Amino acid sequence: xxxxxxxxxxxxxxxxxxxxxxxxxxxxxxxxxxxxxxxxxxxxxxxxxxxxxxxxxxxxxxxxxxxxxxxxxxxxxxxxxxxxxxxxxxxxxxxxxxxxxxxxxxxxxxxxxxxxxxxxxxxxxxxxxxxxxx
Amino acid sequence: xxxxxxxxxxxxxxxxxxxxxxxxxxxxxxxxxxxxxxxxxxxxxxxxxxxxxxxxxxxxxxxxxxxxxxxxxxxxxxxxxxxxxxxxxxxxxxxxxxxxxxxxxxxxxxxxxxxxxxxxxxxxxxxxxxxxxxxxxxxxxxxxxxxxxxxxxxxxxxxxxxxxxxxxxxxxxxxxxxxxxxxxxxxxxxxxxxxxxxxxxxxxxxxxxxxxxxxxxxxxxxxxxxxxxxxxxxxxxxxxxxxxxxxxxxxxxxxxxxxxxxxxxxxxxxxxxxxxxxxxxxxxxxxxxxxxxxxxxxxxxxxxxxxxxxxxxxxxxxxxxxxxxxxxxxxxxxxxxxxxxx
Numbered sequence: 001x002x003x004x005x006x007x008x009x010x011x012x013x014x015x016x017x018x019x020x021x022x023x024x025x026x027x028x029x030x031x032x033x034x035x036x037x038x039x040x041x042x043x044x045x046x047x048x049x050x051x052x053x054x055x056x057x058x059x060x061x062x063x064x065x066x067x068x069x070x071x072x073x074x075x076x077x078x079x080x081x082x083x084x085x086x087x088x089x090x091x092x093x094x095x096x097x098x099x100x101x102x103x104x105x106x107x108x109x110x111x112x113x114x115x116x117x118x119x120x121x122x123x124x125x126x127x128x129x130x131x132x133x134x
Numbered sequence: 135x136x137x138x139x140x141x142x143x144x145x146x147x148x149x150x151x152x153x154x155x156x157x158x159x160x161x162x163x164x165x166x167x168x169x170x171x172x173x174x175x176x177x178x179x180x181x182x183x184x185x186x187x188x189x190x191x192x193x194x195x196x197x198x199x200x201x202x203x204x205x206x207x208x209x210x211x212x213x214x215x216x217x218x219x220x221x222x223x224x225x226x227x228x229x230x231x232x233x234x235x236x237x238x239x240x241x242x243x244x245x246x247x248x249x250x251x252x253x254x255x256x257x258x259x260x261x262x263x264x265x266x267x268x269x270x271x272x273x274x275x276x277x278x279x280x281x282x283x284x285x286x287x288x289x290x291x292x293x294x295x296x297x298x299x300x301x302x303x304x305x306x307x308x309x310x311x312x313x314x315x316x317x318x319x320x321x322x323x324x325x326x327x328x329x330x331x332x333x334x335x336x337x338x339x340x341x342x343x344x345x346x347x348x349x350x351x352x353x354x355x356x357x358x359x360x361x362x363x364x365x366x367x368x369x370x371x372x373x374x375x376x377x378x379x380x381x382x383x384x385x386x387x388x389x390x391x392x393x394x395x396x397x398x399x400x401x402x403x404x405x406x407x408x409x410x411x412x413x414x415x416x417x418x419x420x421x422x423x424x425x426x427x428x429x430x431x432x433x434x435x436x437x438x439x440x441x442x443x444x445x446x447x448x449x450x451x452x453x454x455x456x457x458x459x460x461x462x463x464x465x466x467x468x469x470x471x472x473x474x475x476x
Binding site for chain 2 (some may be wrong): 018043048061062063064065069070072073074075076078079080086088089096101104105107108110111113119
């Protein structure tokens with residue numbers, strides 16, 4: 001994630017593992033409920049909502065984090081779930097309204113599946129990042 | 135030392151010649167007999183620079199792409215192995231890329247993969263551990279001698295990763311940008327979805343040229359012959375991401391039900407599209423997708439005067455054609471790829 005968290009803060013949460021665990025227990029249900037209600041969050045633990053036009057890419061049946069697949073229907077609907085608009089059609093449209101619209105062009109690294117279900121917010125605070133692409 | 139089978143002229147060398155490149159996809163084996171793959175490869179090998187071998191197309195189980203690609207390599211033509219993210223996680227993908235490289239398969243086309251709901255095993259567990267772009271990145275990383283874990287690969291596989299783009303599926307404005315992302319991730323060549331709507335393809339290429347991508351990677355336009363009106367309608371209605379304009383379907387219907395006539399009309403439409411695409415600047419050649427109709431490739435090549443770059447390069451030297459022209463186009467083409475290799 002590209003949200004800047006000061007190094008001392010990250011260090012604090014890294015050192016106090018018990019505290020971080022407690023925070024995780026407290027924060028996770030709040031994050032899950034709020035983000036699920038608003039964005040259909042799947043709790044991947046490595047939130048990139050702000051870089052994908054405030055649209056959760058994990059709602060894509062192929063969990064694509066770098067853009068749409070080639071199977072989007074002519075009307076912009078998903079090839080797997082025709083009742084759903086393609087996540088990336090929405091993401092691209094919404095990203096135009098964001099001041100940081102260029103963020104959608106960032107190459108997203110492979111997902112760390114071991115972090116699925118954890119709180120992305122706490123992960124950011126503790127500086128637990130995904131592998132960056134070189 | 136045991137050496138992998140190497141084609142006389144590789145796809146990379148064909149691109150480097152700066153001449154128009156022709157590739158063709160063949161159907162992968164639908165049984166354990168290698169003769170089927172070999173027969174299809176032989177039908178097209180004299181007309182193309184490289185042969186694409188699909189990976190469980192449309193989510194229907196077939197022979198492993200690396201095995202079929204190795205069979206194609208034995209026929210003396212450079213294979214392009216499709217690799218999809220649908221069926222394998224990052225461990226399996228990496229081992230397959232290494233295995234393929236050991237069998238003499240170095241061109242890999244990185245794809246997300248059609249979803250299994252459209253195939254013969256809709257009940258299978260979707261993997262999609264990586265996406266196509268991350269796969270391009272992974273291949274580039276392995277080429278540089280690292281696994282995704284960071285561990286060293288010794289020796290590193292000499293992979294030549296490519297990617298695809300579909301100009302005919304929404305969001306249209308994002309397609310050239312997605313192509314740009316793939317090039318940034320390390321894609322060395324691009325093959326597009328089948329073109330029937332030349333106007334839309336032309337608009338797409340305009341944006342691609344604005345981004346300077348045609349100078350960085352060779353882009354091959356996908357084309358395919360239709361065999362019947364039924365096939366045209368099936369493609370339009372049942373294949374997601376395919377755009378078949380009404381005019382094309384109508385022409386196929388007007389050709390009637392007689393096999394020779396409808397097949398001739400399908401090839402004629404395909405050749406017309408190739409001629410129209412020749413007017414689009416920034417293309418490095420064509421990618422034929424005959425869809426189980428490899429017999430049509432010879433006819434299309436003859437009518438559209440398509441010749442593989444390798445034969446042209448050889449011909450140019452025999453005729454005493456000045457190499458300057460080839461050199462000039464070659465430089466414009468590999469400028470970007472050389473930069474990427476650095």
